[in-house]
Amino acid sequence: MSVEYPGPGDHVLSLATPGFYLLATTLSLFVVMLLVLRFYHPKRRRGLEGYLDAAGVSLAFLVFALVLVVTLASRYPTGNRSAYALYETILTGYWLAFAIPVVTVGSSVQARSHGGIRWLIPSVLVAIAMFFGIFAYYLATG
Numbered sequence: 540m541s542v543e544y545p546g547p548g549d550h551v552l553s554l555a556t557p558g559f560y561l562l563a564t565t566l567s568l569f570v571v572m573l574l575v576l577r578f579y580h581p582k583r584r585r586g587l588e589g590y591l592d593a594a595g596v597s598l599a600f601l602v603f604a605l606v607l608v609v610t611l612a613s614r615y616p617t618g619n620r621s622a623y624a625l626y627e628t629i630l631t632g633y634w635l636a637f638a639i640p641v642v643t644v645g646s647s648v649q650a651r652s653h654g655g656i657r658w659l660i661p662s663v664l665v666a667i668a669m670f671f672g673i674f675a676y677y678l679a680t681g
Contacts, residue, residue, distance in 0.1 A: 542678065545611060548619030550626075550681065552612040558630030559608060566601040569594055592650065596643045604629045624677035634673045638666035 553559075573590060580586050608629050615622045628634050645662025 543619060543621050545615060545622035545625060546619045547615050548617060548622065550618050550620065550623035552615055552618045552622060552626045554609065554612050556630060558632060561632070562601065562605055562608070562630065562635075566598075566605055569598055569601065592647070596646050597639050600635055600639050600642070604635060620678055620681045623681045624674050627677040627681065628670060628673045631673075634666075634670050637669050641669075642666050 572594070576583075576586055576590055608626060611618060611622050611626050618626065642659075642662045645658035645660075648656050648658045
């Protein structure tokens with residue numbers, strides 16, 4: 540089986556799915572929490588630092604996922620197997636459910652140890668490996 544770049548094909552890539560709505564709602568809730576924190580406690584730097592410490596990794600993954608899915612669906616409303624595999628990797632939620640906690644723990648351990656325990660990069664590498672593992676599964680079955 541050969542891997543090709545995402546492109547047009549016969550798999551429908553719709554944003555009108557529960558997975559997409561859940562992804563967009565989750566990201567929206569994180570943004571609303573940030574706005575509420577900034578509005579009600581505008582001068583509380585430690586509060587913002589705590590929020591970013593706890594939610595920074597989640598925000599990064601959610602933004603990446605949303606941008607990827609919207610880009611795929613808008614460029615290729617009917618995509619090839621690679622586009623479909625990327626789309627499914629994100630919208631099924633398995634990758635995000637795995638990657639966010641792993642990288643959050645790695646980031647937290649490294650931050651709390653003031654860099655003495657370097658877990659951030661290895662945890663990101665594990666998340667990337669899992670992304671490609673799930674992508675390969677959907678590529679093979681799509």
